[in-house]
Amino acid sequence: MAKLAFLGLGVMGYPMAGHLARAGHEVTVYNRSAAKAEAWVAEHGGRHAPTPREAAAGAEFVMACVGNDDDLRQVCLGPDGAFAGMDRGAVFVDHTTVSAAVTRELAEIARSAGLGYVDAPVSGGQAGAEGGQLSVMCGGDAAEYDRAEAVVAAYARICRRIGDVGAGQMTKMCNQIAIAGLVQALSESLAFAQKAGLDADAVVEVISQGAAGSWQMANRHKTMAEGRFDFGFAVDWMRKDLAICLAAADEVGAALPVTALVDQFYKEVQGMGGGRWDTSSLIARLTR
Known part of the structure; x- marks a missing residue:
């Protein structure tokens, strides 16, 4: 079992993070609306943090499922961003559907900080997220993907590495x-x-x-x-x-x-x- 952070508790992220908690992982969540994070903790246990940085502190894996390129940059970068709180060797797993360009940009920043990065957008919609039956398409370093795959399995029907960073988004x-x-x-x-x-x-x-x-x-x-x-x-x-x-x-x-x-x-x-x-x-x- 791993220590995890999950950033973004929308219609997809909320149930996905719940599957991680039910699988026995130690999960800290962050959401822009704190009330949603508090509701998640009341339902699933774990804890919530006021910033992505604090949520990511000490986590082996940090998952994100937010809205768009700008939202992803916001939760990753800056003094309160997840990258600032992650330990070297930790892996960031992005489930957001974003451009391959922002994926490659953030992956390069992550690597320069000694972090892993896997782009892992999902398909299956709200029903797939709630049922733990998502299709997860991934890009990234093979070793980093192999580490993350066992965690992603909590909500995946199928999870495959397609190629290097950006291949998941494509x-x-x-x-x-x-x-x-x-x-x-x-x-x-x-x-x-x-x-x-x-x-x-x-x-x-x-x-x-x-x-x-x-x-x-x-x-x-x-x-x-x-x-x-x-x-x-x-x-x-x-x-x-x-x-x-x-x-x-x-x-x-x-x-x-x-x-x-x-x-x-x-x-x-x-x-x-x-x-x-x-x-x-x-x-x-x-x-x-």
């Missing part, structure tokens, strides 16, 4: 690119079924057993047809991720025409007041 971009097109296609399929006067449940029962089947179809077709979009990962966050994908595509010379189009569709959903709806809400712009 893999997460592949994940978001695939999801964007898939959700749009499912939205169009369901909207078409409705307008054609078909029984959508019967349609899905048949086509889900063939090549069209997907997790999204199996788990979201009913709620999409009913116009219920309160199942985790928000449109605002998806647009943040897709902006990262599109910027990276320019850097590597990849064409993402469908991703760019779906990003604009999500912008329309935001304009409908759906910024906090989950990503399956793409169907709303087709059925309004």
Whole structure:
């Protein structure tokens, strides 16, 4: 069992840190809103700290799951940042979906301070975090990854090192690119079924057993047809991720025409007041 810190107790981080505590690790948490950290400690034990630096002091591993590039820099750097409190040899494991550029920047700063750094963004949404069934895609030094993997296993269904630092973030971009097109296609399929006067449940029962089947179809077709979009990962966050994908595509010379189009569709959903709806809400712009 390890001494850990977990920074960021949002819809993903809160249950992820809980799995670490249930696995027997000694966990100190930090959250920008202290009330959330106090609630976590009341539920799971452990302790909370007022700054990332104090949370990270003496920890073998420091996990983070915050919002974006700027949030990550804020919890890592400066006199109250996690890097200032970590002991040499400790490993920082970042579960935030951020740009590969900020990942490489922070990894270099960490290495200069004698710290390990593994970028480890996750997929599986709120349900995956709560059930301890996340897919974790990692980049970093192989030895540092091997050390962290046993800890990450507390909330992972699968955890894989893809390559050096930044490879985890680039893999997460592949994940978001695939999801964007898939959700749009499912939205169009369901909207078409409705307008054609078909029984959508019967349609899905048949086509889900063939090549069209997907997790999204199996788990979201009913709620999409009913116009219920309160199942985790928000449109605002998806647009943040897709902006990262599109910027990276320019850097590597990849064409993402469908991703760019779906990003604009999500912008329309935001304009409908759906910024906090989950990503399956793409169907709303087709059925309004």
